[in-house]
Amino acid sequence: SQQGEEDPQALSIQEGENATMNCSYKTSINNLQWYRQNSGRGLVHLILIRSNEREKHSGRLRVTLDTSKKSSSLLITASRAADTASYFCATDATGGGNKLTFGTGTQLKVEL
Amino acid sequence: DAEITQSPRHKITETGRQVTLACHQTWNHNNMFWYRQDLGHGLRLIHYSYGVQDTNKGEVSDGYSVSRSNTEDLPLTLESAASSQTSVYFCASSETSANGELFFGEGSRLTVL
Numbered sequence: 001s002q003q004g005e006e007d008p009q010a011l012s013i014q015e016g017e018n019a020t021m022n023c024s025y026k027t028s029i030n031n032l033q034w035y036r037q038n039s040g041r042g043l044v045h046l047i048l049i050r051s052n053e054r055e056k057h058s059g060r061l062r063v064t065l066d067t068s069k070k071s072s073s074l075l076i077t078a079s080r081a082a083d084t085a086s087y088f089c090a091t092d093a094t095g096g097g098n099k100l101t102f103g104t105g106t107q108l109k110v111e112l
Numbered sequence: 113d114a115e116i117t118q119s120p121r122h123k124i125t126e127t128g129r130q131v132t133l134a135c136h137q138t139w140n141h142n143n144m145f146w147y148r149q150d151l152g153h154g155l156r157l158i159h160y161s162y163g164v165q166d167t168n169k170g171e172v173s174d175g176y177s178v179s180r181s182n183t184e185d186l187p188l189t190l191e192s193a194a195s196s197q198t199s200v201y202f203c204a205s206s207e208t209s210a211n212g213e214l215f216f217g218e219g220s221r222l223t224v225l
Binding site: 033044045048098 | 143152153155156202206208213214216
């Protein structure tokens with residue numbers, strides 16, 4: 001079963017706009033991670049947020065985590081056409097031994 | 113540079129044949145994982161290993177097997193391929209830690225006719 005569910009499934013925005021993707025999960029976690037996948041390629045790690053953290057930044061990325069609601073959001077600011085990709089959240093469940101459970105992903109399209 | 117490579121990148125086979133997908137990493141990571149990716153399901157864990165001679169079943173392990181004879185390799189074998197195993201397969205590795213990011217290969221697209 002999927003631990004993480006992303007929302008929306010697809011998102012289309014104009015270059016320069018912000019993109020927000022949400023992830024919900026079901027069990028307690030050690031950390032939550034976001035990955036990016038360009039078409040036909042492998043996944044690439046973007047950012048990790050630990051269960052005791054509420055917000056984290058990396059360049060144009062901002063991730064929030066609300067463990068009481070079992071949800072996370074990924075914000076990409078000032079998006080570029082090169083940000084077009086699928087984005088996945090993944091959870092490392094408590095006691096899970098570093099096995100990540102992935103959501104179904106959000107397809108982001110950034111148009112010029 | 114360290115990397116993780118999968119082969120073959122594309123394969124077409126027939127129902128009932130045995131297929132092996134190779135995964136080789138030069139990160140010297142103890143943890144290795146196999147996932148399959150299908151539309152509407154995201155990535156699902158097939159098998160994983162925490163070190164040499166260690167293998168474990170994941171969420172969708174039926175019809176698949178792995179072996180870990182060294183740190184670098186975790187081959188995935190489909191003993192008797194079925195059409196339901198048509199998918200894109202990803203190998204990944206991580207360091208031994210509670211907060212490890214995964215490093216992914218480029219994927220192997222398998223079609224079972």
